Amino acid sequence: MNYETRFAGEAGADVDHDTARRRKRLIIAFAVAALLAVAATITALRFMGSGDTATDQVTQAPVVTVIAPGEQAVDRVVNATGSLAARREMPVGVVGEGGMVARVLVEPGDWVKAGAPLAVIERSVQTQEARALAAQVEVARADARLADAELERAQALVARGFISKADIDRKTATRDAARARVNVALAQLREANARTGRLDIRAPAAGLVLTRNVEPGQVVGPSSGILFRLAKGGQMELLARVSEDDLARVSPGMESRVTPVGSDRTFTGQVWQVSPVIDPQSRLGMARIALNYDKALRPGGFASARIISGSTQSPLLPESAVQSDDEGNYVYIIDQKNMAVRRRVEVGQVSSEGVAITKGLTGREKVVLSAGAFLNPGQKVRPELQKAAR
Template identity: 60%
Template sequence: MNYGQPTFGSDDHLALPGEGRSNRRWWIIGAAILAVLIVIGAYFAMSGGKKDGAATAAAGGGKTEQLPTVSVAIPGRQASARIISATGSLAARREMPIGVAGEGGMVTRVLVEPGQWVGAGQVLATVDRAVQTQTGASLAAQVNVARSDAAIAQSELDRAQALVNRGFISKADLERKAATRDAAVARVRVAQAQLAEQNARTGRLDIRAPAAGLVLTRSVEPGMVISSGSGTLFRMAKGGEMEMRAQLSEADLVGLPLGVSAQVVPVGGDTAFSGEVWQVSPVIDPQTRQGIARIALSYNPALKPGGFASATIRRGSTDLPQLPNSAIQSDTKGNFVYVVGDGNKVVRRAVKLGEVSDNGVAIAEGLAGTERVVLSAGAFLNAGQKIKPVLQKTQG
């Protein structure tokens, strides 16, 4: 027997040394590749499932989206007083400047002070009248002379009438004596008129109040020489009545009725004085586009002519939407509210505010009253944001 010799056959495979180990290695490599392919397939399968789930969630997002719950209300329209705010100056309703009515002279006495009440015709100051007094005395003496002449002429006429019937005097002489009497009577009247004129001139030396009222200013002192060119010596408020001359825009003046009530507060004080509009200026200042509404006020020491004041004028009433303060927002663009629009999305709406009262804030412009208005949380919302509105009732 021969050992160690290979045997060959037609169908037999030639087994080389190390061939078994090589086959096992290829089996291991193949198994590793297969495992990697399985892992990759599983990864893509899982990724596809997540995408499908995300797409499904996106498709049904309306069911799972969380929207903020916001209280809204429909304000409607309520009767609201229309308030007009204005500023202006205080003045005497009827101011009376008082100066020299006569020829003037040197002031001897000043009898009143600013803030004093005086009656009609009361003497405010006196002027020296020494010359005028002597002139008046002279004219009074002339009146007496004229009266004496008239009396003599009347006596002569009476005697002539007694003699004419006896034939001692002609009718022509009688007529001459009657004319002499009439001339003497006329001279009496002339002298009386001259005396009255002088007395009137003398009386005009007194500076008198033309009507009862309150003395506002005094610009004369004893010893001053005054004349018709001296200007205003005193200023008075007739009856002590005051007024505020409120400056209003052209739009506010249109249709402003007389007699509407107003409240006036002088600057520096907190007391409101009641008055009413008694005159509306028919002229608009072309520069400022403003006019004057004059508000009549009763006398009060706190109302000082020339001072500044603010006023609120109640101009009737109108139906306006009313909202609580929490619904009003403001920024650099002005006041606004949020209303709920299509798809429950909030929409910014600019508004103009009216009167502020215990019931809330009247909306003068910007709302019809039928909108759903956000009552609160407006500061946390943005225009276009979608919300879940909850309707609430407003206080009527």
């Protein structure tokens, strides 16, 4: 390479370096101009909108739905579960000596009157015994009539001297003995008829037949156990198992709503007895709830109960309005400046209707309905009032 060529190369490099520096200066100048333009725009907007700052803040504040719950009557409810049963169950078995079952007259679900026969026992032998005793009664009556006649004739002959006083006494005794034998025979006949009548298995009181454990041809006796079960008057009850704390708030006469498992029907009952003892193992007590008969109430079935133990006037909020943390339960209310304020509350009865607030609210506050988890104390909001459900 000669001197001229090297000089030309160095000159070209200097030209490229100058061009790059000029380009860099232009970029920096444009960037500074753009920043100045943005700053000028912001300043102009501030001057133009300086009178609407409050309006802009309100426009940017989040919209929250609030509710003024007021106060309403809230039922104090004790929830319990248990088994359905006959209120007065009557087990029926063999009263007499028993025998072979000739007929069964009822089925489970039938209604019977007091004294109605449930099953008939074969009684051919007892019938013949009763006939024999009835015949003995007639024999005794005939002997008594003969003794009366002989005594009357003897008394007529006493005045003529044909019969002594001793003979009259003997015939009087014979007449009395004959009459006594009539009474004995009658008593034996009545006893036989009573034993025969006890062969029939009868209902001790009017009610509903629950179970039947006997069939025709079966030989039964006093040791055969329970053949029928009846619900006296068809009345049912729920044996509700209640926690020890709740049992103290339950008393006879309280209204209850019972819902059997698998059914969408609810039955109204009344607590008629509260257990005086607590199970030491489960710490549960028993509240017995009387129910009128219905086909849907099947003894042995499971059911839940809501016992109404009273009512109180309290604000009632949806569950979404009540928040909780380590410090307890709280809600957000909106003050007069539309600022969110955290308010600690105490909750009472929780039901499908909502959460009763026992302490912390008067019911006149504007309570945030569902956005409390996204708010902070002192945050500006735009409240929209929703009418409280009644």
